[in-house]
Amino acid sequence: MVRKYMLTCLLAAAMAFPILGNAGDKNKANFLAATGKDTIIGVVAGHAICAGGVPTGGSYPYCTEGTNQTVVRGEVDTSVLTDVTGSGAAMLTGATTTFVSNCNLDRNLQGPCWGTFEMTVPGQGKWEGTWQGPFDFVRFAASYSMVGHGSGGQLEGKQLKYEAFTDGTTFYAVFTARIHGE
Numbered sequence: 001m002v003r004k005y006m007l008t009c010l011l012a013a014a015m016a017f018p019i020l021g022n023a024g025d026k027n028k029a030n031f032l033a034a035t036g037k038d039t040i041i042g043v044v045a046g047h048a049i050c051a052g053g054v055p056t057g058g059s060y061p062y063c064t065e066g067t068n069q070t071v072v073r074g075e076v077d078t079s080v081l082t083d084v085t086g087s088g089a090a091m092l093t094g095a096t097t098t099f100v101s102n103c104n105l106d107r108n109l110q111g112p113c114w115g116t117f118e119m120t121v122p123g124q125g126k127w128e129g130t131w132q133g134p135f136d137f138v139r140f141a142a143s144y145s146m147v148g149h150g151s152g153g154q155l156e157g158k159q160l161k162y163e164a165f166t167d168g169t170t171f172y173a174v175f176t177a178r179i180h181g182e
Contacts, residue, residue: 032088032179038079038097038164039172046075046101060137061109070105072113077101081119081175088179091155095121099131109137117146119160125152127160139168150179 045059053067063070077099084093096119103113114132121127129148136142146162164175 030181032086032091032181034084034086034088034092034177034179036084036089036092036175037082037172038175039082040077040079042078044076047073049073062105068107070103070109072101072103072105075101075103082172088177091124091150091158091179092119092121092177095119095127103135105135105137111135113142113144117148119148121155123153125150125155127155129160131162136168140166141168142166142173144173 043059045057045062048055048062049071050063050067051069051071053063053065053070055063059075062072079097079099081092081095081097097117098119099117100115101113102115103111105111111134112132113135115130117127117129117131119127127148127150129146131144131146133142133144135144143165144163146160146164148160148162150156150158150160159180160177161180162175162177164173166173
């Protein structure tokens with residue numbers, strides 16, 4: 001039985017090597033990577049619907065105490081990327097992102113948020129696409145993903161895959177990004 005298992009593992013490994021290619025060959029990489037910080041610098045309140053409460057007329061906490069469910073539509077958030085490093089840093093450094101945000105939050109101000117984004121990179125062009133992820137507005141914790149396409153300059157025709165999170169202990173999210181070529 002152990003012999004059969006080992007043969008199966010060897011066969012799987014042998015089949016994987018041609019798919020993975022030579023990981024040490026940097027000339028065959030088809031993406032660039034970057035990491036950094038994503039910090040919110042502005043919020044324009046959207047429309048809030050409050051089940052069991054009344055809208056506060058602004059952004060967080062959106063509704064009065066005792067609200068059972070909060071629905072937010074069309075909030076506009078602005079962030080800036082800083083401390084960007086990695087092979088794709090030039091395609092993200094100094095970027096300002098405008099998010100259009102929508103959320104369905106429970107009584108604990110937790111729930112899914114989603115929307116669109118436009119990220120302008122000085123002297124490079126812009127990224128546009130969609131984003132989504134779970135948020136906890138009481139702890140200011142979140143995890144979100146963005147996918148988009150580039151236009152203008154060296155961003156033209158490229159694709160962006162972006163993941164960010166904050167555990168509520170900082171005023172910024174930490175991100176990792178992959179930029180895929182044409």
